[in-house]
Amino acid sequence: MATCSKCGLELPPKITEESCPNCILSFAVGDQESVAGSRESGIPELSSLPRTFGDYELLEEIARGGMGVVYKARHKSLNRIVAVKMILAGSLATRQFIQRFRAEAGAAAALQHPNIVAIHEVGVHEFQHFFAMDYVEGQNLAQLVGKQPLPSRKAADYVRLIAKAIHYAHSQGILHRDLKPSNVLVDAATDQPRVTDFGLAKRMDSESNFTATGQVLGSPGFMPPEQASPDRGKVGRPGDVYALGAILYHLLTARPPFQGESLPAIVTAVLNREPIFPRLLNPSVPRDLETISLKCLEKEPGRRYATAEELANELSRFLADIPIHARPIGPTARLWRWCRRKPAIATLAATVLVLILVVVLGAPVAIFRIDRARLDAERSRVEADRARVETERNLYAADMQLASESLRHGAIGQVQELLSRHYPGKGREDLRGFEWRYLAKAVADQTGLVTHEFQGLTARKMEETPGLVIAGDTLYDIPDTSGKFEVDPRPILAWDLKTWAPISLALPLETNSDLWWYPDTEAALAVNAKEHTATVYRLPHLEKGPIIPVP
Numbered sequence: 001m002a003t004c005s006k007c008g009l010e011l012p013p014k015i016t017e018e019s020c021p022n023c024i025l026s027f028a029v030g031d032q033e034s035v036a037g038s039r040e041s042g043i044p045e046l047s048s049l050p051r052t053f054g055d056y057e058l059l060e061e062i063a064r065g066g067m068g069v070v071y072k073a074r075h076k077s078l079n080r081i082v083a084v085k086m087i088l089a090g091s092l093a094t095r096q097f098i099q100r101f102r103a104e105a106g107a108a109a110a111l112q113h114p115n116i117v118a119i120h121e122v123g124v125h126e127f128q129h130f131f132a133m134d135y136v137e138g139q140n141l142a143q144l145v146g147k148q149p150l151p152s153r154k155a156a157d158y159v160r161l162i163a164k165a166i167h168y169a170h171s172q173g174i175l176h177r178d179l180k181p182s183n184v185l186v187d188a189a190t191d192q193p194r195v196t197d198f199g200l201a202k203r204m205d206s207e208s209n210f211t212a213t214g215q216v217l218g219s220p221g222f223m224p225p226e227q228a229s230p231d232r233g234k235v236g237r238p239g240d241v242y243a244l245g246a247i248l249y250h251l252l253t254a255r256p257p258f259q260g261e262s263l264p265a266i267v268t269a270v271l272n273r274e275p276i277f278p279r280l281l282n283p284s285v286p287r288d289l290e291t292i293s294l295k296c297l298e299k300e301p302g303r304r305y306a307t308a309e310e311l312a313n314e315l316s317r318f319l320a321d322i323p324i325h326a327r328p329i330g331p332t333a334r335l336w337r338w339c340r341r342k343p344a345i346a347t348l349a350a351t352v353l354v355l356i357l358v359v360v361l362g363a364p365v366a367i368f369r370i371d372r373a374r375l376d377a378e379r380s381r382v383e384a385d386r387a388r389v390e391t392e393r394n395l396y397a398a399d400m401q402l403a404s405e406s407l408r409h410g411a412i413g414q415v416q417e418l419l420s421r422h423y424p425g426k427g428r429e430d431l432r433g434f435e436w437r438y439l440a441k442a443v444a445d446q447t448g449l450v451t452h453e454f455q456g457l458t459a460r461k462m463e464e465t466p467g468l469v470i471a472g473d474t475l476y477d478i479p480d481t482s483g484k485f486e487v488d489p490r491p492i493l494a495w496d497l498k499t500w501a502p503i504s505l506a507l508p509l510e511t512n513s514d515l516w517w518y519p520d521t522e523a524a525l526a527v528n529a530k531e532h533t534a535t536v537y538r539l540p541h542l543e544k545g546p547i548i549p550v551p
Helices: 021-029 032-040 095-109 141-145 152-171 237-253 263-272 287-296 308-319 331-341 343-408 412-420 434-444
Strands: 051-053 056-064 068-075 080-087 119-125 128-134 184-186 193-195 467-471 474-478 493-496 514-518 523-528 533-538 543-549
Touching (some): 056 080, 080 095, 095 119, 095 128, 141 184, 152 184, 152 193, 152 237, 152 287, 237 287, 237 308, 287 308, 343 412, 343 434, 412 434
Antiparallel strands (some): 051 056, 056 068, 068 080, 080 128, 119 128, 467 474, 474 493, 514 523, 523 533, 533 543
8 A cells, every 4th residue: 555755644545645635634734835835746726717616707826725725706696706715635625624624614704894804605516615705805914024024003003903803703702723914814905904714713612623633733933832732721812812913023023923944943932932022123113012012922821911802902002102001021020931931941040040159259258258367367466466565665674674773783793684685586676775775884894883973972064074974863865065075966865764764854954054963952053154153953854943143
């Protein structure tokens, strides 16, 4: 037994491969672009036109699709021009194929609307099923668009009128289920769209028994997700609303919402992808019209316009420049819907994002904590160094005070030991000051003369002994002002021998005076021979006292 090379079906006797019933039935998913393919398959065509077909004179072929062929004809008894559609498979048509054909005629015949092509007669002639309908002079929307989008307001007005016609069909209990640009004719005389081809129409109050298991009926680029996959639920009014939005999208962009190299690729896109924003394909599309189209194309039926009439009213608001009710879908909503459709990928992406955030946010925190710990350690070290230096300074001051007391009592060895403690080590601050050098000088002299040189004297003229003078617990450094040696311009300096703290002095002393020292009375006397005066200075701060005339 012969088999079809295309589908593998075993062919009955006297049936050629070109007339395979299975292949003919599969054409139901095609559109008018499949005319060439049907011709190449060898399906019989009526020839030698014009010719008589019952009460009709067939004048010319208008279109050829997956289910049937349409002719322009003259209805002889009424003398008017009509369109006659007949089953493409002719006498080889299966019972199911015939049922679908008659269902189209019956659904369209029940509808009387100015934007729906009306049916005049349904019948059979010479085993050829046919029906006659209005002849519409003009192009369909697919031909009208071609590769150039329509003006936005023109597209909106066409879809508004089509939506009203579909709402009327819904009110009569008819779902179209195959709305697409090639199934809408535009009357050249009135510029009115007319819906045709109810080949997949279904009554809402009945179950369709024309759909084979696993078969996708409709045009993939314009069918809603619930029609492309049985798992999405039953097809209802929102399905036709989706198709109306797809037609609007096509008129605005000159392409369907979803494209692909094969039927499975298009169906996959319909089920899982979002359409490209029309404004990205045609920047002249108004934002409100883009919003209307995308609302119709929502994957979830409940997010679309509830009825075709609601869509028509929304388009009327747009055309009247009244704010529309729909709002654009934000990026967050689109992302959430994508996550709901792709939970596995969304979970993986979320996990990767969390890991990235942990790295991106955690690394700076870790670096900050490390830097803070380093700064804390550095601060602690500085504070420890400061405390150590402070302790060393306090110890130095205490040792210098003790060394001074030891020097007073002649304990030279103890002074040497105290001084040796404060030789600067490597990397340590040199705390030694004048007091250390003074004590070291006193120890080096091996005598206490420096310490006791001026103690106990009744008076001493300072010009004879410039240098270091001790009076009580105060050490004075007196510069040379006599001129016998190189004149020292420094002021008199003083230190407390117990603490080695500097002592502020009431300076300067009288100039051109001889300084006499009276440690027992805690005074110094500056005698001015020229002025015949003597100025008294009280120790230890050399505060200026009374001026005494000298004879």
